[in-house]
Amino acid sequence: MHCLCEVLDPAKYALEKPVAILEDKEALLSLFGIPSDFWLNMFQFDNRLLTVCFESNDLDYLRIIVVYDYPYFCSDKEIKEAIIFHELGHILHPVLEKEINHQAEISCDQNAVIHGHENGVKKVLAMLSRTARTINSPLLLEAAELRTKALNTEAC
Numbered sequence: 001m002h003c004l005c006e007v008l009d010p011a012k013y014a015l016e017k018p019v020a021i022l023e024d025k026e027a028l029l030s031l032f033g034i035p036s037d038f039w040l041n042m043f044q045f046d047n048r049l050l051t052v053c054f055e056s057n058d059l060d061y062l063r064i065i066v067v068y069d070y071p072y073f074c075s076d077k078e079i080k081e082a083i084i085f086h087e088l089g090h091i092l093h094p095v096l097e098k099e100i101n102h103q104a105e106i107s108c109d110q111n112a113v114i115h116g117h118e119n120g121v122k123k124v125l126a127m128l129s130r131t132a133r134t135i136n137s138p139l140l141l142e143a144a145e146l147r148t149k150a151l152n153t154e155a156c
């Protein structure tokens with residue numbers, strides 16, 4: 001089950017066509033191989049980290065951004081905008097499903113920074129690093145560290 005939650009204004013986000021934001025818990029759980037929302041709660045896994053950007057089958061939309069819990073996704077404006085601009089960055093810096101591409105992720109963070117959301121990116125990376133420790137994932141931790149380092153280098 002998914003629902004259309006928001007349509008991003010192409011003018012505000014410098015897009016050629018609107019991008020839709022959908023909420024679809026089941027799709028994201030299965031995409032990330034997460035057994036249930038119980039697991040997310042158990043590890044205090046912030047579900048905003050599950051946000052992904054897909055190609056759209058609907059010609060009205062350039063891309064589809066899928067979020068786990070739309071009201072929660074919107075609860076912190078800085079984080080929300082940083083995630084949206086990061087995801088839109090993937091239009092120019094695509095990554096395959098299950099692929100880890102640190103350089104692409106860093107470029108997408110930069111896209112959010114360029115649009116004025118450095119603070120939000122910092123919050124997202126702090127969240128990612130916290131989560132990586134909680135679930136004890138060296139891969140996620142490496143991603144969080146490299147992205148944080150890139151952000152700090154850029155800020156100097």
Ligand SMILES: [Zn+2]
Nearest residue numbers: 086090105108
């Ligand atoms: Zn990304």
